[in-house]
Amino acid sequence: MEDTICAIASSLGVGAISIIRVSGKKALDIVSKIFKGTNLKEVKSHTIHYGFICDKDEVIDEVLVMVMRNPKTYTKEDIVEINAHGGINTTNKILELLLESGCRLAEPGEFTKRAFLNGRIDLTQAESVNDLINSTSSRARNLALNNLKGTLAKKIKSLRKEIVDILANIEVNIDYPEYDDVLVITEDILLPKLKDILNKINKMLNDSKNSKFIKEGINVAIVGRPNVGKSSILNKLLDEDKAIVTNIAGTTRDIVEGSINLNGFLINFIDTAGIRKTDDKVEKIGVNKSKKVIKDADIVIVVLNGHEKLTYDDEKILKSIPNHKKIIFINKSDLKLKINLPNKYILGNTYSEEGLDSLKQEIINKLNLENISKDMTYLSNVRQIDLLKKASKSLKDAIKGLEDGLPVDMVLIDVKSAYDNLGEITGDIYKDELLDTLFSNFCLGK
Numbered sequence: 239m240e241d242t243i244c245a246i247a248s249s250l251g252v253g254a255i256s257i258i259r260v261s262g263k264k265a266l267d268i269v270s271k272i273f274k275g276t277n278l279k280e281v282k283s284h285t286i287h288y289g290f291i292c293d294k295d296e297v298i299d300e301v302l303v304m305v306m307r308n309p310k311t312y313t314k315e316d317i318v319e320i321n322a323h324g325g326i327n328t329t330n331k332i333l334e335l336l337l338e339s340g341c342r343l344a345e346p347g348e349f350t351k352r353a354f355l356n357g358r359i360d361l362t363q364a365e366s367v368n369d370l371i372n373s374t375s376s377r378a379r380n381l382a383l384n385n386l387k388g389t390l391a392k393k394i395k396s397l398r399k400e401i402v403d404i405l406a407n408i409e410v411n412i413d414y415p416e417y418d419d420v421l422v423i424t425e426d427i428l429l430p431k432l433k434d435i436l437n438k439i440n441k442m443l444n445d446s447k448n449s450k451f452i453k454e455g456i457n458v459a460i461v462g463r464p465n466v467g468k469s470s471i472l473n474k475l476l477d478e479d480k481a482i483v484t485n486i487a488g489t490t491r492d493i494v495e496g497s498i499n500l501n502g503f504l505i506n507f508i509d510t511a512g513i514r515k516t517d518d519k520v521e522k523i524g525v526n527k528s529k530k531v532i533k534d535a536d537i538v539i540v541v542l543n544g545h546e547k548l549t550y551d552d553e554k555i556l557k558s559i560p561n562h563k564k565i566i567f568i569n570k571s572d573l574k575l576k577i578n579l580p581n582k583y584i585l586g587n588t589y590s591e592e593g594l595d596s597l598k599q600e601i602i603n604k605l606n607l608e609n610i611s612k613d614m615t616y617l618s619n620v621r622q623i624d625l626l627k628k629a630s631k632s633l634k635d636a637i638k639g640l641e642d643g644l645p646v647d648m649v650l651i652d653v654k655s656a657y658d659n660l661g662e663i664t665g666d667i668y669k670d671e672l673l674d675t676l677f678s679n680f681c682l683g684k
């Protein structure tokens with residue numbers, strides 16, 4: 239934290255502008271050594287200045303330098319950003335000069351790590367910075383921005399406030415039993431309070447699957463027996479010839495994938511090998527892969543050939559997929575229908591593209607995606623979910639202890655454990671090794 243750090247904050251490559259960021263106590267002193275122009279040590283904060291970066295008498299680049307003095311900066315330290323002409327050689331040369339002049343190369347995510355350690359943001363906000371950089375859809379961007387504003391942290395801190403009020407009352411009861419004006423926390427008072435907090439935590443855990451849909455996208459498997467038109471449907475949904483299409487059954491031997499953006503969600507379509515009993519070793523591998531994809535998929539589109547009667551293989555596939563994630567698409571509606579139709583289905587074809595918009599809408603309806611976007615305050619990663627699960631377990635243990643007749647002071651350890659788990663989510667409690675692991679996933683310039 240005492241070092242002054244630097245890193246390239248923009249993508250390295252050919253471009254109009256590259257940005258080199260410097261943060262720390264000596265930021266102004268170090269940049270001043272290589273900058274010719276205005277005296278940076280005397281300028282006002284949050285101003286931009288024209289000049290040249292020089293290596294002794296050699297001009298390296300014509301630049302604009304932004305000066306931002308602490309504490310109103312990203313890291314709450316002095317920050318200087320050099321806006322140079324984009325180019326690998328020039329950018330790297332400026333970085334080299336900064337390192338020679340006293341800077342240390344920033345570790346991945348170290349600027350954001352300093353923002354956290356200096357109290358500007360909490361851990362949920364720090365993680366949201368990385369989520370914002372890596373967002374692949376508008377919904378993912380909105381989720382990251384919402385959590386960056388601190389909405390998730392407010393929920394967690396509100397739960398901690400409820401728990402600490404309970405803990406404080408119990409501690410006072412234990413340490414100062416002679417105080418008559420303090421509420422005595424009994425089992426009858428404590429149980430409803432703990433159950434209410436547990437319900438709130440469990441709701442957050444149940445809603446956490448929504449963040450997976452928002453951040454990682456929704457995996458939609460397209461399955462069926464060979465030659466029912468799965469690959470044609472994939473190509474039409476993606477609007478590109480991703481999969482090879484022939485009238486030969488078993489053409490698709492391996493998984494073919496492609497993604498589209500649907501209502502701000504990333505939809506990952508997976509075309510699978512036709513499922514049927516086969517002695518062909520290669521096709522058999524494809525069939526086994528298809529079965530695994532079905533198991534892992536969020537939605538499974540079962541494609542049936544409307545020009546043929548329902549077969550044994552069709553019925554076997556239909557029965558193997560749970561109704562909550564199954565959509566039935568009867569293909570080849572442009573031909574004479576011969577299939578004995580199931581109860582609920584979408585009818586269409588890939589020639590006139592009938593039914594494909596209905597298919598997309600059914601994906602939205604099946605996962606209730608419209609309502610997911612109304613509340614964008616969700617746990618956003620495995621770390622947060624794991625800690626909330628631990629808090630939930632601790633509260634369950636406390637509740638069970640009370641119901642089994644343990645005295646109130648005996649369940650304190652479980653209630654405190656839940657309080658600490660919630661604190662780890664926001665970073666009110668943290669371990670150094672956690673920070674090293676967490677910020678190692680960031681890019682150098684952030």
